[in-house]
Amino acid sequence: MEQSKITGKVHVYGDDINTDAIIPGKYTKTLNIQTFAEHVLEDLDPEFKNIVQPGDILVAGDNFGCGSSREQAALALKVAGVSAVIAKYFARIFFRNAINIGLPVLEVSEFDIVAGDELALDLESGKIENLTRAKTYTATRMPRVMIDILAEGGLVNYLRKHGDYRI
Numbered sequence: 659m660e661q662s663k664i665t666g667k668v669h670v671y672g673d674d675i676n677t678d679a680i681i682p683g684k685y686t687k688t689l690n691i692q693t694f695a696e697h698v699l700e701d702l703d704p705e706f707k708n709i710v711q712p713g714d715i716l717v718a719g720d721n722f723g724c725g726s727s728r729e730q731a732a733l734a735l736k737v738a739g740v741s742a743v744i745a746k747y748f749a750r751i752f753f754r755n756a757i758n759i760g761l762p763v764l765e766v767s768e769f770d771i772v773a774g775d776e777l778a779l780d781l782e783s784g785k786i787e788n789l790t791r792a793k794t795y796t797a798t799r800m801p802r803v804m805i806d807i808l809a810e811g812g813l814v815n816y817l818r819k820h821g822d823y824r825i
Contacts, residue, residue: 662781662809664741664762665789666715670773671702675718676725677752681734683726694734712739715779717771719745723752732756742779744771744786744797757804760812764797771795781805 679702681694699706716735722745723731732755735743742762746769756763762781771777775790782805784797800808810816 662805664713664715664777664779664781666713666741666777667711668715668717668771668773668775668777669703669706669710670771671699671716671718673719673746674721674724675702677723677728677731678725680723680731681728683728686728686730691733691737694730695738698734698738707738710738710740713741714739715777716740716743717745717769718743720747722748723756724749727751727755729755729759732759732761736761744769744777744779757807758813760808760810760815762808764800766795766797769795781808 679699681698682701685693685697696707722743732752736759740761742764743756744764744766746767747765748756748763753763762779764779764781764784764786766786770791770793771788775788778787778789781800784799786795786797788795806820807813807816810819
């Protein structure tokens with residue numbers, strides 16, 4: 659079972675990061691999901707794949723995950739080791755895809771988080787503590803079912819455990 663508390667080092671990016679910037683479309687036609695990690699954010703930040711560590715947190719501005727409906731964008735971040743994404747606003751389909759694959763996403767309207775900060779996230783309360791700057795932010799609260807889906811590692815695992823749907 660996944661944890662509802664996450665601590666990690668921050669990588670910060672701007673507004674309007676689209677799904678092609680997260681994982682270029684030419685790499686999405688594979689069943690080898692490690693390919694996603696090898697090319698995650700390569701057009702936006704070619705060094706990201708080399709510096710991201712398991713548990714790190716990605717922070718962005720408005721409209722993160724805009725563009726296509728590909729769930730590979732959220733999956734690429736998760737496979738690369740990103741433990742959560744914080745943004746001022748997410749494209750709705752990216753938000754849904756992230757929850758479905760078990761990647762926590764938190765919306766916070768205002769923050770002053772910079773690269774290298776360490777954050778502690780509490781998915782249950784929506785509280786985000788910047789351990790580096792001794793500041794606290796409050797994310798939009800997620801419905802209980804979304805927290806439960808994340809706790810199971812994604813929608814498929816959740817349905818296997820709690821749903822009548824047979825996979």
